[in-house]
Amino acid sequence: MHSIQSPPATDDPARAGRDSPSYDGYLAIDGLLRLQRPLSVPEHPDELHFIVTHQAIELWFKVVVHELARFKADLGRAAWTRAVAGLGRINAILAAQTAQLGTLGHLDPKAFLEFRSFLGTASGFQSVQFRVIEVLSGLRDPDYLDGLRAAHGGSLPARVLEALAEPGLAEIAGEAADWGAVYAAPDDHGALFLLGEALLEYDRLWLAWRHEHLVLVERIIGQDTRGTGGASARYLQGRLSLRFFPFLWDVRHRLTMKGGA
Template sequence: MRPTHSPLRTDEQERNRPEPTYGGYLAVDGLLRLQRPRSVPEHPDELHFIVTHQAMELWFKVVIHELGRVRAELGRAEWTRAVARLGRINAILAAQTAQLGTLGHLDPQAFLEFRGFLGTASGFQSVQFRVIEVLSGLRDSGYLNVLRAAHGGSLPAEIVEALATPGLAEIAGGAADWRAVYSRPDAQGALFLLGEALLDYDRLWAGWRHEHLVLVERIIGYDTRGTGGASARYLQGRLSSRFFPFLWEVRHRLATEHGA
């Protein structure tokens, strides 16, 4: 019986394989066809709105991929590699926050002119964003109940899959006695740098949440509900979220021990 799979390429086939072009390798033609404004007549600012959110979803995909690698490196006690990987993720988050800020140049009246065409579509429904939060360690029952309500009473499969593995906070929390690490940073240099990189990750997400809040307030005000039903008031309540409270707590403990 003949195998149904394709045979492996021979060396000659590889040599004769056409070199990829920039557009072909990146599938640019298909990518540029994915922006489909719904406003009629088409509003000139809707393209910016769509591209910004699509680009964010692409970066979310990269962050999810890199978080998987960081979690694996921490599991193998590869502290230096994990620090370098977190540096890459943190650079992405900084760029994403700046990208989010570009929507602040969309004036309120312009947004309202095409807002109705969005229906109930909302960033609140971004599954990848929620996967990142779950992979990072946000897993309390109240948060998960909000996600269930937003998705018709059950969690999307991607979130369920993320919940089946330890979160970054759980892995990092068990990686060291963080009080000891911060008491003598030179004695455990790699772990100290890891703690600082994790703290930067938390800080950058706090900055992202704040930028998002200010953006919403700037465009639709504080109490107006967005297309997904949430308002800036809800976003305000999430500003204090932290993935690694144990790293923030160690600062308090050290300060208290020094009589501060």
């Protein structure tokens, strides 16, 4: 049996630090904790929660963008098992994000109003990463893109343009299988059936995210009040029916009709 050898000792502190990073150093904790900069004067005690929640969501968006690239690559080479596992990881992240968003519902309306003016026109509608995820997922409707251009001074952000230059997830997934056949005989298609269910869950989780966002806005500023970005809850209500993979929802309708309903 071979014994596990310890790495040779070194007298170089810099090298030792690289070989064995500390928790704080590896995660850059000091810098991370300096990124929360409340603007309210005097500082409102609830503004820190507001900032941290949005920063955490943006960090998770970064992971989702990264994981979607891997997932699309797995779909492209028909690595169905890896694709199902990867999308399961993405779906777990989306569920966690929705829970994080829900924590803002514990911020009462009066408290938010006490620091809202300090936000200016800053709004979640300006999140480029969120738009990249939507475009990567397959949302490319001309009206949607026109709205994005208007929100960003007449042109699309560079990262959105990069996402538009490659096939969307909806396009790739739609061509991955004959989904009618897969759902008509799921036991014959194994991993493809599981993939279809994972894609449908991805859609469902975004529906839950949008609903949670809508309820949060209504709970804090009401249905008709415009947010800092100029949109009201009515706009969010109009997005509740959005589906990235309508073909997966439609196959259920076709199966039901074929069954004589």
